[in-house]
Amino acid sequence: MNKDTRAGPLMALTQICQRVGIAADHGGYELKEYLAKSLREAGYEVVGFGDREPNVNDDYPDYVVPLACAVGSGEVARGVAICGSGVGASVCANKVAGVRASLIHEHFSAHQGVEDDNLNMICLGGQVVGHALAWELVQTFLTARFSGAERHCRRLAKVAALENTATTKSL
Numbered sequence: 001m002n003k004d005t006r007a008g009p010l011m012a013l014t015q016i017c018q019r020v021g022i023a024a025d026h027g028g029y030e031l032k033e034y035l036a037k038s039l040r041e042a043g044y045e046v047v048g049f050g051d052r053e054p055n056v057n058d059d060y061p062d063y064v065v066p067l068a069c070a071v072g073s074g075e076v077a078r079g080v081a082i083c084g085s086g087v088g089a090s091v092c093a094n095k096v097a098g099v100r101a102s103l104i105h106e107h108f109s110a111h112q113g114v115e116d117d118n119l120n121m122i123c124l125g126g127q128v129v130g131h132a133l134a135w136e137l138v139q140t141f142l143t144a145r146f147s148g149a150e151r152h153c154r155r156l157a158k159v160a161a162l163e164n165t166a167t168t169k170s171l
Contacts, residue, residue, distance in 0.1 A: 028082025
């Protein structure tokens, strides 16, 4: 693998997943455009789920839900959802079966979420993180691999079981 620290993660990224979905409302529009361009320049097929222009009257679920459905169905390998804070995108994405999304604003969680929890969507705050940090977080997220450790699989099976029940019992 190339010793260049920027080329290394990018090289690994292209080997992991060629199709990355990205969505944002008006609060994340500008960051979405930057990240989509960066991903394309790195050789990825970027599937956009909106917003196509900044519109202060748009609603993040209108863009995040289609992205989450694409992630859950395997249409895209992983997803990047952006709203103003990233909180709404995270809440919304996690309502879709098969999606494990988290609000990420620092490096440790960007890789640990994938390694231990098999995270398949990263949520960012377009008004919270800058371009450079967001790009580093997306690269970290996309190059991370699920460990497959028994304890993590056991825990994820319990989480997945929640998707199949109408109500949950007290844990």
